[in-house]
Amino acid sequence: MFSKKTQLKKISTILSLMFLVISANSYPQQVMAQSSKGREGLPGRRVGGGTRGxxxxxxxxxIALIPESNLLLTTSPKPNLFIYLPPTATPKTLEFVLQDEQENIMYEKSFTTNKYPGIVSMSLLDQSSLPQLAVGKKYRWFFSMICNPDKRENDISVDGWISRVKLEPNIAQQLESATSTEQVNIYANLGIWQDALVKLATLRHQNPRDPQLTAKWLQVLQALKLEVIAQEGIVDANLNEISSAVR
Structure with a gap:
């Protein structure tokens, strides 16, 4: 027989467990969502695989300049992506593909690289027939370096997602009155990395010798955990278009 003291201890333990279960089930959903914010990711690869022959x-x-979640946020209806191209012994063909949420190909484009390394901008702005990205929708993109056209399984590829967001009126007002570097900080603090990178890359192109902008670029890439390419140059003439198509 259990003593009265032991029975009371068991009852107390059971009641404590019941309280924990009830509390967990009634915990506000918005609080639970906030606690998991930032941990969710989407399938993708921001760093290409190992060297092929x-x-x-x-x-x-x-390397794609995107967050670890593989989801890049932007306010632009026709954004651009930043990709670091490693050096190659000979020029290589590159391929870019953009899909909607139903995996329909919206746009595809092929380039050649001049074999020299650098961070390049993959822009959709010059494609007048390409539909604007819809707010709140996710689009998947693929960027491949074709090592051997006869063995596409040997491609070195990166891929991820991009989604257009709408700014709150108060944030839009802040951006209007902010300096260019302050705008970079606002976008970065909001996690809208595409806009932060575009704004900062533009500033660095205009002022290539500005040490403060160089330091800010390093800071942004460190936040993205991409400091390994922070010292690489940003080039705007590294790609030659072969063909493009809007579906």
Whole structure:
């Protein structure tokens, strides 16, 4: 027989467990959602796989300048992406594909690289027939370096998602009155990395010798955990278009 003291202890333990279960089930959903914010990710790859026989990079890799979640936020209806291209012994063909949420191909484009390394901008702005990205929708993109056209399984690829967001009126007002560098900070603090990168890359292109902008670029890439390419140059003439198509 259990003593009265032991029975009371068991009852107390059971009641405590019941309280924990009830509390967990009644915990506000918005609080639970906030606690998991930032941990969710989407399938993708922001760093290309290892070196292939026809694509020898040494210790470099193909890298997309996107967050670890693989989801890039933007306010632009026709954004651009930043990709780091490693050096190659010979020029290579590159392929970019954009899909909607139903996996329909909206746009595809092929380029050649001049074999020199650098961070390039993949812009959709010059495609007048390409529909604007809808607010709140997610679009998947793929960027591949074709190492051997006869063995596409050997491609070095990165892929991820991009989604257009709408700014709250008070944020839009803040941006209007902010300086260019303050705008970079606002976008970065909101996690709208595409706009932060575009704004900062534009400033660096206009002022290539500004040490403060160089430091800010390093800070932004460190926040994205991409400091490995922070010292690489941003180039705007590294791609030559072969063909493009809007579906």
């Amino acid at each position: 026809e694509c020898s990079f040494g210790d470099k890799k193909l």
